[in-house]
Amino acid sequence: MRATKQTRRRVLQWVGAGLAASSFGTFAPSLLSGAIAIGRAYLSSPAGAGLTLVMLRAGIANSPVQARDWFQREVARNFADGDVVMVEGWMLARIEAQACAMLYLEAEA
Amino acid sequence: MFIDARTLPQGTVLEAAVCIVGAGAAGITLALSLHEAGITTVVLESGDLEFDGATQDLDGGAVVGLPNYPLDTSRLRYFGGTTNHWAGWCRPLDAIDFEPRAGIPLSGWPLRRTDLVPFYKRAQKLCELGPFDYDDPDAWIRETGASGQKFDPARLKTAIFQVSPPTRFGQTYREALRRSEAVKVCLNANAVDLESNANASSVDRVKVKCLDGPAFSVRAGYVVLATGGLENARILLLADKVRPAGLGNDHDRVGRCFMDHPWFRRAAIARFTHPDPALPLMFDEVALRGTTVFGTLAAGTPQPAGEPVAGGFRIVMQRLYRVIDGIDSLRTVTGALSGLSVPAHLWDHLGSILEDRDAIADALYRTMTGWRTSPFAPAMPASGPVTGAVLDINMEQAPNPASRVTLSRKRDALGQNRLALDWRLSDVDRETYLRAQRMVALEFGRLDIGRVNAKPLPEAGWPSDMVGSRHHMGTTRMSDDPKTGVVDATGRVHGIANLYVAGSSVFPTSGYANPTLTIVALALRLGDELRRLVA
Numbered sequence: 001m002r003a004t005k006q007t008r009r010r011v012l013q014w015v016g017a018g019l020a021a022s023s024f025g026t027f028a029p030s031l032l033s034g035a036i037a038i039g040r041a042y043l044s045s046p047a048g049a050g051l052t053l054v055m056l057r058a059g060i061a062n063s064p065v066q067a068r069d070w071f072q073r074e075v076a077r078n079f080a081d082g083d084v085v086m087v088e089g090w091m092l093a094r095i096e097a098q099a100c101a102m103l104y105l106e107a108e109a
Numbered sequence: 110m111f112i113d114a115r116t117l118p119q120g121t122v123l124e125a126a127v128c129i130v131g132a133g134a135a136g137i138t139l140a141l142s143l144h145e146a147g148i149t150t151v152v153l154e155s156g157d158l159e160f161d162g163a164t165q166d167l168d169g170g171a172v173v174g175l176p177n178y179p180l181d182t183s184r185l186r187y188f189g190g191t192t193n194h195w196a197g198w199c200r201p202l203d204a205i206d207f208e209p210r211a212g213i214p215l216s217g218w219p220l221r222r223t224d225l226v227p228f229y230k231r232a233q234k235l236c237e238l239g240p241f242d243y244d245d246p247d248a249w250i251r252e253t254g255a256s257g258q259k260f261d262p263a264r265l266k267t268a269i270f271q272v273s274p275p276t277r278f279g280q281t282y283r284e285a286l287r288r289s290e291a292v293k294v295c296l297n298a299n300a301v302d303l304e305s306n307a308n309a310s311s312v313d314r315v316k317v318k319c320l321d322g323p324a325f326s327v328r329a330g331y332v333v334l335a336t337g338g339l340e341n342a343r344i345l346l347l348a349d350k351v352r353p354a355g356l357g358n359d360h361d362r363v364g365r366c367f368m369d370h371p372w373f374r375r376a377a378i379a380r381f382t383h384p385d386p387a388l389p390l391m392f393d394e395v396a397l398r399g400t401t402v403f404g405t406l407a408a409g410t411p412q413p414a415g416e417p418v419a420g421g422f423r424i425v426m427q428r429l430y431r432v433i434d435g436i437d438s439l440r441t442v443t444g445a446l447s448g449l450s451v452p453a454h455l456w457d458h459l460g461s462i463l464e465d466r467d468a469i470a471d472a473l474y475r476t477m478t479g480w481r482t483s484p485f486a487p488a489m490p491a492s493g494p495v496t497g498a499v500l501d502i503n504m505e506q507a508p509n510p511a512s513r514v515t516l517s518r519k520r521d522a523l524g525q526n527r528l529a530l531d532w533r534l535s536d537v538d539r540e541t542y543l544r545a546q547r548m549v550a551l552e553f554g555r556l557d558i559g560r561v562n563a564k565p566l567p568e569a570g571w572p573s574d575m576v577g578s579r580h581h582m583g584t585t586r587m588s589d590d591p592k593t594g595v596v597d598a599t600g601r602v603h604g605i606a607n608l609y610v611a612g613s614s615v616f617p618t619s620g621y622a623n624p625t626l627t628i629v630a631l632a633l634r635l636g637d638e639l640r641r642l643v644a
Contacts, residue, residue, distance in 0.1 A: 037441050037452070072557075079554035080261075082413075084547075088440070089562040091550035 039104030042087045042097040071095065111287055113157075114298035115322030123293070125151040126643050128315050128329035130300040130344065131336035133190020134625055135611040135632040137278045137286070138235060139333060142636025144289040148643050151327050152286075153298040153317060155336075156187025158279070163320055167299065167521045168340075170528035174512070175571060177369065177532050183579040184337055188296065189279020191337065191579075192625070197275025199236055199626040200268065201229045201243055203421065205410045206505075206620035212418030213537055215366065215508035218617050219589045219598035228630035235629055237281075238271045239400025246390075246404060252397050255389035258556055261409065264548045267390070268407035268423055270623075271400050297322065301523055303332065303348040303356055303608070311606045312356075318523050331639055333600075333609040335632070338367075338581025339514055341614040343528050345585065345595070345602075346516050357585070357602040360592045364514045364584050367532060368506040368619045369577035373564075377500040377546050378429070381559035384494030388558070391426050392495075406549060407621060419544040420505035420537060421621040429497035435465025436472060497559065502545045503578060505621050507537040514584055532577065539566060580624050585614040600635045611635050 078084060078093035085097045092100075127143055129136045132154040143150045156164045164187065170180040177183070184191045202222065209217030230241045242248065246267040250257040260266055286292055295317070302316040304326075315327045334341045342364040346355040355363055390404035406424040438458035445452035452458060462469065506512075512533040516526035543566070550561035566572065588594020591603035596615050602608040611632045613624040 076555055076557070079551050082547075082551060084551065084554070086563070089565070091547065091554070091561050091563060093554060 035100045036104045036107050038087050038090065038092070038097065039100030039102065042085065043101050043104060045085070045087060071099070110289065110292070111158075111294045111296060114153075114295040114317065114325070115319045117295075117323055117325050119323040119325070121323065121325040122314070123151050123295070123325065123327045125149040125293070125327065125329045127151075127331045127333065127639055128153065128327045129333045129335055129611075130315065131155075131190065131334065131340070131612075132188050132279070132294060133335065133337060133612070134192050134278050134628050136190070136333075136335035137282050138232075138629050138632035139335060139611055139636050139639075140286060140289075140292050140294070141235075141282060142633060143639065144286065144292045146640045146643075147291045148640065150292045151329065152292060152294040153300050153315065153327065154188050154294060154296050155299045156185075157296050158188050158283070160185065160187050160193075163522065164297070167320075167523065167525075169521065170339075170514075170530060171517055171519070172530050172532070174531035174533050175575070177530060177577040178579055180339065180528060180530060183577075184339070184581070187279070188283070188294070189277055192276065192278040195273075195275050195625060196623075197236075197273035198270050198623040199233075199238055199273055200270045200622040201225070201241075201630070202620040202622055202627055203410065206421065206618055206622075210418070213420065213507050213618075215510075215586075215593060216618050219587060219594075225627070225630050225634065228633040229626065231633050232626050232629035233271075235276070235278075235633075236273045236626060237276045238273055238626075239398045239402075242398075243269050243271075249397060249402055249404075250389045253389050253395060255387060257389055258387060258552075258558065260406075260552050261555070263411060263413045264409045265552045266407050266409050267404045268622075269390070269402055269404055271402050272394055273625075298325075299523055300336075300344060301347070301525060302350070303344065305348070305351050305356060305605070307351065309351040309356060310604065312608045320522060329607075331607045331609065331642065333611055333635065333639075334585075335611040338584060338613045339528055339530070341610050341612060342514050342584035343516070343525075347525060356608065357595045357605060359604065362586065362591075362593070362595050365510040365512070366508045366583040366586050366617075367512045367514055367530065367581065368508065368583040368616070369532060370503050370580050370619060370621065370623075371506060371534065371538065371542075371571075372576050372578050373502040373504075373542065373572060374574055374576075375499050375564065376502040376542070377549065377561050377563045378497060379426075379500055379549070379553055379559045379561050380497040381495065382557050384496050386495075386558045388426070392428050392498075408545070409548065412544075416544060416547075417540045418537060419540040420507050420618075422502055422504035422541055422545040423621045424545060424549055425501040425503060426498040427501075428495045429499060430493045430495060435462045435469050438462050438465075439469055500549065500561070502542060503621060504538070504541045504545060505619050507535055507541070508583060508586070508618060509533055509535045511535075534571060542566060578623075580613065580619070582613040582616040582619045582624060585610045586617045587615045588617060599638050600631065609635060609639075 074095040075093040083094045084091050126148050127150045129152045140152050168181040185193045204222040207218040207222050233241050246269045297319050298317045300315050301318045303312045304314045305312050312332045318324045345357050345363045348356040394401050394403045408421040438461040442458050514528050514530050517529040519527045546563040553559050585595040587596050596610050600609045
């Protein structure tokens with residue numbers, strides 16, 4: 001249980017850093033509520049219904065800076081590959097939507 | 110010279126080598142070409158030198174399919190034709206527009222873009238544009254001192270448009286035709302029938318009526334219909350004395366495959382990751398190289414593998430200086446409340462809604478009324494950092510035989526059947542719309558320009574605010590095969606030795622570019638052909 005909590009904290013750390021570097025900050029009145037709203041919508045969509053928090057297994061970075069860079073690269077890669085999801089009209093990189101889902105789940109926990 | 114046809118004696122027969130019906134962009138271009146060669150020509154113009162309501166009413170007709178502009182307001186029926194109110198946006202069709210494309214039935218022209226380039230270059234001058242340089246947008250962008258985005262060329266590109274003053278053909282070229290000894294422009298002269306020989310293999314004369322005046326006729330070696338994307342089909346359908354279905358209509362092609370450029374306003378919103386992204390030429394017209402240019406985003410080629418088959422598109426962007434969070438917040442709050450829950454950060458959302466109340470009222474009012482404006486229009490700042498953009502999609506319509514014009518039972522003041530326009534779009538067009546949204550979202554995301562929120566299509570049908578572009582095309586389409594087209598690659602009506610059609614009605618496909626430059630280029634090409642034939 002403790003290991004899970006630590007992992008979750010680290011995940012949130014880099015998700016926050018990644019999202020702050022993305023355009024999510026402009027999506028809603030606050031970074032967190034906007035991302036959470038997107039995450040909830042994503043999880044309730046067909047694309048997000050089977051989500052198994054793949055990011056937990058994706059390799060957690062040791063620092064927010066590394067995490068941010070990794071996140072931005074993943075976002076760009078998703079867009080380059082056409083790996084996008086549509087959440088409430090927004091066309092997002094899959095990793096972005098997953099990150100939002102993480103934040104939503106954490107907020108609900 | 111100009112002749113007021115109302116002054117001609119009843120039953121007059123005018124003779125010329127060529128008779129051109131219609132004096133718009135195509136007809137005037139052709140007349141100028143024949144004037145240069147000294148070829149005797151009669152131009153029949155329905156209207157006068159200025160607008161007249163009674164004549165304009167002859168363009169009236171019914172719109173029975175998808176909503177489109179009224180037929181008597183989307184074109185003009187006097188000397189100069191629709192160039193009397195065009196905006197002047199010019200661009201040639203892309204090379205891909207001339208190619209047969211898998212998955213798009215009836216696509217492909219019987220000529221290539223390279224065949225038209227010499228005529229496009231001449232058309233540039235007639236439309237008072239700059240150099241014929243549309244294929245290197247980066248060169249134009251460099252001249253602005255900026256650098257553009259490196260879009261994936263299969264997904265998206267910058268399409269350069271040049272802006273004509275706009276050239277009012279009826280004014281700019283009036284004097285040249287007035288002085289011409291070879292060309293007679295008959296004003297107030299309505300072509301009402303094409304009288305053919307017994308087997309409809311040639312046209313013997315054009316029958317003409319004035320609204321308040323005589324009936325007369327024109328005998329010519331060659332007859333060219335240049336009356337626009339709708340009227341060309343109408344005249345052929347009305348010429349039913351020998352062929353009950355109309356001339357050139359042995360295979361039921363005349364009037365079919367009507368195309369317009371569907372225009373979807375606010376089809377998406379982009380929110381930029383950083384203010385003022387580098388999108389040179391996208392928001393403003395700029396004076397360069399002695400002309401005026403602007404850019405739009407447009408479909409890349411070849412279409413990415415694995416994507417559904419779709420047509421071409423352009424995306425016209427307008428700046429957003431303020432991101433309207435209140436609408437998103439309202440959606441979040443109402444969504445949560447309808448699920449009997451309270452959204453996180455409720456106070457933030459309420460504050461955002463309050464701050465953007467003008468924009469919300471504006472959006473609600475326009476949604477409820479279907480109008481484009483409202484008394485609640487928010488006072489949007491007109492300067493400052495650009496934080497986003499409104500994206501309009503204006504796109505190619507795939508050829509669709511079910512989209513057509515027919516003769517209705519109603520008649521005009523000359524006793525001629527009016528037209529009924531049954532505009533229809535197809536599944537390919539839905540894919541084109543979705544492709545446009547997807548490509549801009551992918552590229553804006555990949556290049557970290559921003560994120561795109563796309564307006565979905567209804568499950569069935571089309572958004573109620575979709576409009577056409579008043580670009581009437583395809584009703585006498587060009588094809589080497591008489592079973593799939595009305596005219597051949599020169600513009601000659603299949604099976605009729607001396608009858609030609611000029612204008613956008615001959616376009617087999619429409620591309621996404623405004624049609625006028627191609628209309629003029631094709632008219633110049635036909636002019637060369639007629640000069641050769643008459644000589």
